[in-house]
Amino acid sequence: MDVAFDRGVYLPQLDLWLDSLRKRETSVVSHAHSDHIARHNRPILTTGTRILLGDYLSRSEPVELQYGEPLETSDYTITLHPAGHCLGSAQALVTVRATGERVLYTGDLRTQPSPINEPAEIVPCDTLIIESTYGRPDYVFPPQEESIATAMRVIGQWLEQGAIPVVLGWRLGKAQEALHHLLTAGFPVVCEEGVYDVACRYESAGVRFVGKYRVFDGDFKDGEVLLFPPGRKSRELIGHHLPSRRSVRYLELTGWAAGKGVKPWGRGRPGDSSLPYSDHADFNDLLTYVQAVQPKRVYTVFGFPDLAAHLRTLGYAATHLGKNATPGDQAMQMPLL
Numbered sequence: 001m002d003v004a005f006d007r008g009v010y011l012p013q014l015d016l017w018l019d020s021l022r023k024r025e026t027s028v029v030s031h032a033h034s035d036h037i038a039r040h041n042r043p044i045l046t047t048g049t050r051i052l053l054g055d056y057l058s059r060s061e062p063v064e065l066q067y068g069e070p071l072e073t074s075d076y077t078i079t080l081h082p083a084g085h086c087l088g089s090a091q092a093l094v095t096v097r098a099t100g101e102r103v104l105y106t107g108d109l110r111t112q113p114s115p116i117n118e119p120a121e122i123v124p125c126d127t128l129i130i131e132s133t134y135g136r137p138d139y140v141f142p143p144q145e146e147s148i149a150t151a152m153r154v155i156g157q158w159l160e161q162g163a164i165p166v167v168l169g170w171r172l173g174k175a176q177e178a179l180h181h182l183l184t185a186g187f188p189v190v191c192e193e194g195v196y197d198v199a200c201r202y203e204s205a206g207v208r209f210v211g212k213y214r215v216f217d218g219d220f221k222d223g224e225v226l227l228f229p230p231g232r233k234s235r236e237l238i239g240h241h242l243p244s245r246r247s248v249r250y251l252e253l254t255g256w257a258a259g260k261g262v263k264p265w266g267r268g269r270p271g272d273s274s275l276p277y278s279d280h281a282d283f284n285d286l287l288t289y290v291q292a293v294q295p296k297r298v299y300t301v302f303g304f305p306d307l308a309a310h311l312r313t314l315g316y317a318a319t320h321l322g323k324n325a326t327p328g329d330q331a332m333q334m335p336l337l
Contacts, residue, residue, distance in 0.1 A: 001096065001103050001127045003299045005321035009105055009129055011094065014076050018092060018105045018129070028078065029053075030107025031089035032172060044071060046080055048088020051205050052172065052198065067118065084110040084120030085279050086173030087202055093123050104293065105129040108302075110278070111285045112144055115180045116207050120289075128295035132320065133280045135300055135307030138259045140282050147277040151251060152185040154273055155225055158249045164220065164242060168230040168252040172198050173279050175227055176207075178253055182225055183211030190216045192228040192237075216241075253277040283307070290316065 004010045008020030008027065017027035019036040029037050029045040032052035037043075039056065044063045065071060067090070071078040075097055080090035085108040094103040104125035111120045141147075151167070158165045167182065169175040175195040182189050188211070191199060196215040203209065216226065218241040228234040230252060238248060255278030281289065286307055290298060298318040300308045311318035 001101055001297075003103075003127070003129055003321065005301055009301060009321075011103065014094065014096065016076070016094065019107060028080075028092045028105070030083065030092065030105070031086055033086070033108065036107065044078060044080075044092075046088040046090050048205050049090070050088070051201050052087055054201070067121075081121040081123050082118035083107050084112070084114055084117050086117060087176075087205055087207065089117070091121070091123055093125065101126045103127040103129070104295075106131055106289075108133065108279075109281050109286075109289065111281045111289055112141075114177060114279070115184075116176055116202065122289070122292045124293050125295050127297045127299070128290065128293055129299045129301060130286065130290065130307075131280070132286065132300040132303035132305070132307040134255055134258075134278070134282050134303065135286055136259075136304040137283050137306065137310070139255060140284050141255060141258050141276045141278060144277060147253070147275045148181050151253065151273075151275050151277070152181070152187075154251060155182075155185075155187065159223060159225075161247075163247045163249045164226065166226040166228055166234075166238060166248060166250045168228060168234070168250055168254075169195075171195050171229040174253060175199075175229065176202050176209075177279065179209055179213060179227055182227065183209055183213060186211070187225045188221075188223060189213040190220065190224050190226050192216055192226075192234060195227055195229065249273075251275070255280055255282065258282070287311075 002012055007022055009018040017024045019030050020027040021038050023038045024040045026042045027040045029043045029049060032049045042061050047064050050062055050064050065080050067082055068079055077095045079093045083089040083091045092105045102125040104123050108131050113119055155165045167178050169178040171194045176199055179189055179199055191213055193215055220242055249272045252274045255276060257274040258276035298311055298316050300320045301322060305320035305324055308318040308320035
């Protein structure tokens with residue numbers, strides 16, 4: 001099965017798009033993060049993803065599938081399987097009717113257990129299209145429980161010092177995992193409006209957060225922990241409302257904290273403390289997943305090309321698709337031209 005990449009993954013023999021960023025008649029939407037979606041006429045997604053997208057697809061005719069439920073067409077069958085990344089995140093297995101070939105697109109993948117997401121499923125396939133966000137050997141994460149234990153200890157110390165702790169995590173997915181861990185540790189949490197809205201959508205899908213959390217209204221009480229997305233707007237909002245006499249300390253949970261100076265776009269980490277915790281698979285997890293699904297062919301997307309290069313040393317026919325493809329990747333694509 002040939003695979004192309006143009007602001008989304010394309011299977012030309014089936015005329016099927018996967019996570020296209022341009023509006024299409026039909027496209028699989030693996031999950032609700034903005035770098036994987038567009039207002040397709042007929043998006044194929046899970047119910048969890050539909051809940052998160054809300055009115056975004058109000059003019060579309062979504063095809064909602066439960067995990068494992070088949071969508072039959074004359075040319076292929078699609079089933080969606082848990083990806084472990086966030087609520088509703090799914091891997092798409094496309095089975096070609098004419099040949100029986102199984103093509104698996106992982107979308108954003110997280111193979112370590114999550115406290116609030118369906119665990120990722122290992123899906124055997126012939127052709128694997130796998131994300132490589134952390135597809136570089138620098139990015140190997142410590143055990144999740146170690147990072148979380150350190151985060152809770154640091155937050156407790158900041159509170160004892162009279163500081164206001166702010167935990168930074170992306171509005172959809174990472175923030176809700178942080179919310180779960182903070183509440184489990186006994187901290188009352190104040191959420192930025194978008195983080196709070198997504199948490200409520202998680203709860204409407206059946207996820208339960210045990211503890212006290214509320215939306216940020218400009219007020220702050222001693223002992224509370226703020227939970228905001230990273231970025232300048234969050235800092236400006238916090239700075240505008242919180243007393244200047246109180247020190248504000250920022251803690252970021254991010255997989256980029258594991259890297260040894262190799263980060264996309266050369267960006268530094270903005271927190272007072274940055275701990276390696278991610279809702280993506282790290283380099284070793286990606287390798288383990290490839291070996292588990294036993295593909296004949298591998299394409300890597302959305303990240304570093306190093307993963308594909310390493311897979312070639314292990315004997316896999318592996319190609320990285322995208323702007324940062326290497327000469328080795330280009331050579332591997334020659335048979336497709």
